[in-house]
Amino acid sequence: MGLNSSNERVKQVLIVNLSIMKTLSCRDAGCTCDYDAKGETEGDVLRDAAQHGMKEHEKKGNDMTQIRDNLKASIRTS
Numbered sequence: 829m830g831l832n833s834s835n836e837r838v839k840q841v842l843i844v845n846l847s848i849m850k851t852l853s854c855r856d857a858g859c860t861c862d863y864d865a866k867g868e869t870e871g872d873v874l875r876d877a878a879q880h881g882m883k884e885h886e887k888k889g890n891d892m893t894q895i896r897d898n899l900k901a902s903i904r905t906s
């Protein structure tokens with residue numbers, strides 16, 4: 829069973845367990861969808877959220893910059 833795991837997979841599991849994930853739910857940002865932006869740092873989460881906002885909610889880069897502080901305040905660490 830476990831013997832079939834490749835080193836690569838073991839490494840990934842270790843990384844996931846060691847890192848603290850930050851999440852930002854799109855709903856907390858005022859939208860109605862269930863998307864969760866995730867990342868290891870605030871910057872990663874905000875980048876993910878910005879990409880999602882621009883792609884799915886037709887936000888502009890400027891819009892995302894304006895609400896950046898609000899988004900930051902809504903980030904949860906798990």
Ligand SMILES: [Zn+2]
Pocket residue numbers: 854859860861862863880884885
């Ligand atoms: Zn969304």
